[in-house]
Every structure is written in structure tokens, then in C-alpha cells.
Amino acid sequence: MACPGDAGRVDLVADLVHRVEERRGDQARFAVAIDGPDAAGKTTLANALSARLGTGALHVSMDAFHHLRAIRHRRGRASAAGYFEDAFDHATAISELLVPFRDGAPTVRVASTDYDTDVPVAPTAAVGPRSVLVVDGVFLQIPLLRRCWDFVVYLRVSPAISRERGMARDALRGDSLDDLDVRYRERYLPGQARYRAEIDPESAADLLVDMTDPAKPFVVRG
Numbered sequence: 001m002a003c004p005g006d007a008g009r010v011d012l013v014a015d016l017v018h019r020v021e022e023r024r025g026d027q028a029r030f031a032v033a034i035d036g037p038d039a040a041g042k043t044t045l046a047n048a049l050s051a052r053l054g055t056g057a058l059h060v061s062m063d064a065f066h067h068l069r070a071i072r073h074r075r076g077r078a079s080a081a082g083y084f085e086d087a088f089d090h091a092t093a094i095s096e097l098l099v100p101f102r103d104g105a106p107t108v109r110v111a112s113t114d115y116d117t118d119v120p121v122a123p124t125a126a127v128g129p130r131s132v133l134v135v136d137g138v139f140l141q142i143p144l145l146r147r148c149w150d151f152v153v154y155l156r157v158s159p160a161i162s163r164e165r166g167m168a169r170d171a172l173r174g175d176s177l178d179d180l181d182v183r184y185r186e187r188y189l190p191g192q193a194r195y196r197a198e199i200d201p202e203s204a205a206d207l208l209v210d211m212t213d214p215a216k217p218f219v220v221r222g
Helices: 012-024 042-053 080-086 090-102 159-171 177-199
Strands: 029-035 057-061 107-109 124-126 131-137 151-156 207-210 218-221
Touching: 012 029, 012 042, 012 151, 012 207, 029 042, 029 090, 042 057, 042 131, 042 151, 080 177, 090 107, 090 131, 159 177
Parallel strands: 029 131, 029 151, 057 131, 151 207
Antiparallel strands: 107 124, 207 218
16 A cells, blocks of 8 residues: 655645636536535535635535524434435435536526524526536435536544634633533544445445545545
8 A cells, every 4th residue: 555645735726726627627517526525625615616616616515504403403402313315405405405406507506594593595606608506515425416416525524623723713712622522522432433334435436536634635536
């Protein structure tokens, strides 16, 4: 097995732009998924990729398609099964974002729920005739979603790093460390472990990137 070294370290955003443009060819609409565990750097990368792609790109986070609390917490707020199966409104994301985008719609829905206020929302965004959709989120390679993507990037970090970075990020929003400890230990990390066991997202992705050091991303496979 090759050891991560300078040969695998890249300007990840520039590398992704090249890969997307090469894979896309003459395709008018092209959908990219940035998948990975919590706090792997998905949203940061998706923002940077969209900016580098220019005005023809649209960035949407699957976090904007959370179910309302009554659904996503119906098994309990610390339930790993609830995180994996109930957290996200994939049906709305598919029917009002992903399929319309693929079919050439001039506008698409970019959210279904305001996470903080727990109310339904329905904002839209305009999409040009030639556009790249960049979606970041967890669990993006479940069978229901996998066929929606033209290119999938999976960002790898260890469970320990995911927990450490995620708790630090979420604490800035005012969540208590005790509450976060329970959520990561009982909900998020076991939910991600189930995803890896059932889907094997690292093998299924078109590009696998190690984000142990976010300043020095390492392309493992792609």
C-alpha cells in the first residue's frame, strides 16, 4: 500500500475543476456530490469548487433538506437509526431539486426546511442552460440518491477527527458539550459507521480524498 506523500497532495479545487470539466464534456447539466462524514470539510470544498467553476455553478447543501424535528427525532434525538434513515427529506430533494435540474428546469428548489426555526421553506434558485450543481452532505451515496450524480467525491476523516471537529464547530452555535458528546457518540458516529458498512462510500465514489489535514488534502484514489 502506498504511503501518503507529496505525489498525492494536490490543489484539490483546481484538480476537481479539471476532473469535472473532463468528465462533463458537452453535457449541459452536471451534478457533483461532495460526500463524507460530519465535519470532513464538505461545505468548505463545495463553496470553493462552486466559486472556481464560476457563474454556471449552483451550490446546495443537503442540510437544507432536513426533515422537521418531529420526523428526524421520532426515534429519539440520539438515535443512530434516526440519523441514517429519518434526518433528511431526500424525496423532496430529488423531486424538486435533482430531477428538475437534470431535466433542464430554469429554476429549482434549494431548501425544504429552516433548521433553526423548524418551519418548512421553499426558496428557489435560477439555473442557466449549462450548469454544474454541487451538493454537499452526508449519506449522498445511498441507493435513492446515487443515480442522481455524475461525479462523486468522498472526503475521508477518522471518526475521532469527525467528532473533534464537529463538536468544536457545533459548540460555536451554542450547543452544550455534554449534549454534543451524546449526539456524536450515540447518533452521528454510529450512523456514519452504518453508512460505511452498508454502502461502502469510499469504494463507490469516483474520487476518494483524505482530509486528515484539511490544508493538505491527499487523493487516495481517483
